[in-house]
Amino acid sequence: xxxxxxxxxxxxxxxxxxxxxxxxxxxxxxxxxxxxxxxxxxxxxxxxxxxxxxxxxxxxxxxxxxxxxxxxxxxxxxxxxxxxxxxxxxxxxxxxxxxxxxxxxxxxxxxxxxxxxxxxxxxxxxxxxxxxxxxxxxxxxxxxxxxxxxxxxxxxxxxxxxxxxxxxxxxxxxxxxxxxxxxxxxxxxxxxxxxxxxxxxxxxxxxxxxxxxxxxxxxxxxxxxxxxxxxxxxxxxxxxxxxxxxx
Numbered sequence: 001x002x003x004x005x006x007x008x009x010x011x012x013x014x015x016x017x018x019x020x021x022x023x024x025x026x027x028x029x030x031x032x033x034x035x036x037x038x039x040x041x042x043x044x045x046x047x048x049x050x051x052x053x054x055x056x057x058x059x060x061x062x063x064x065x066x067x068x069x070x071x072x073x074x075x076x077x078x079x080x081x082x083x084x085x086x087x088x089x090x091x092x093x094x095x096x097x098x099x100x101x102x103x104x105x106x107x108x109x110x111x112x113x114x115x116x117x118x119x120x121x122x123x124x125x126x127x128x129x130x131x132x133x134x135x136x137x138x139x140x141x142x143x144x145x146x147x148x149x150x151x152x153x154x155x156x157x158x159x160x161x162x163x164x165x166x167x168x169x170x171x172x173x174x175x176x177x178x179x180x181x182x183x184x185x186x187x188x189x190x191x192x193x194x195x196x197x198x199x200x201x202x203x204x205x206x207x208x209x210x211x212x213x214x215x216x217x218x219x220x221x222x223x224x225x226x227x228x229x230x231x232x233x234x235x236x237x238x239x240x241x242x243x244x245x246x247x
């Protein structure tokens with residue numbers, strides 16, 4: 001079954017030309033928003049996608065460019081669309097997502113709203129175990145390194161697409177997945193310059209075998225991306241607001 005992916009944004013946390021690196025992943029008619037950063041509501045509007053058209057939201061880790069738009073989404077569903085949708089959250093970050101990030105804006109003692117459950121049907125997902133999002137749509141959370149001591153996850157979609165979210169370079173993981181036939185396509189973050197302290201750099205990705213590079217679409221890049229066109233080996237940049245189909 002094919003997977004349709006539309007990056008509503010492809011930029012890093014500081015990009016202005018490109019929206020936050022968030023995606024609509026559609027399988028068999030089900031539309032999942034992967035991460036909901038500060039720019040996500042506007043990026044959805046620019047893509048011509050109404051908030052009410054989203055069937056679920058998944059969070060990969062707790063940073064503003066991945067969760068900063070959840071407040072607006074929560075209020076839109078509660079007060080405008082008057083519906084609840086699933087919010088898929090890694091079990092390891094559920095408490096922190098509310099207590100350290102969203103509680104200040106979404107808690108409302110006057111209505112008794114004191115948790116994410118007031119706004120969403122919260123579904124916890126355990127890492128390393130395939131999880132069925134909807135009929136014909138499964139994903140697996142893969143724990144990766146990003147910020148020390150803060151959980152962050154990549155996604156394996158239908159054993160076909162590896163979606164890195166934010167992570168440091170892990171060539172062994174990419175090699176293992178491709179050698180095992182578990183991913184045909186790789187959507188990978190790419191820091192264009194500097195040392196990859198908490199991200200993966202272009203220079204690091206260029207050390208990968210060509211057979212792996214050929215599977216890679218680059219995302220989470222800076223506003224000067226165009227300066228690197230033609231300098232990415234066998235890899236290519238994925239474009240924001242464009243829908244791609246992966247078999």
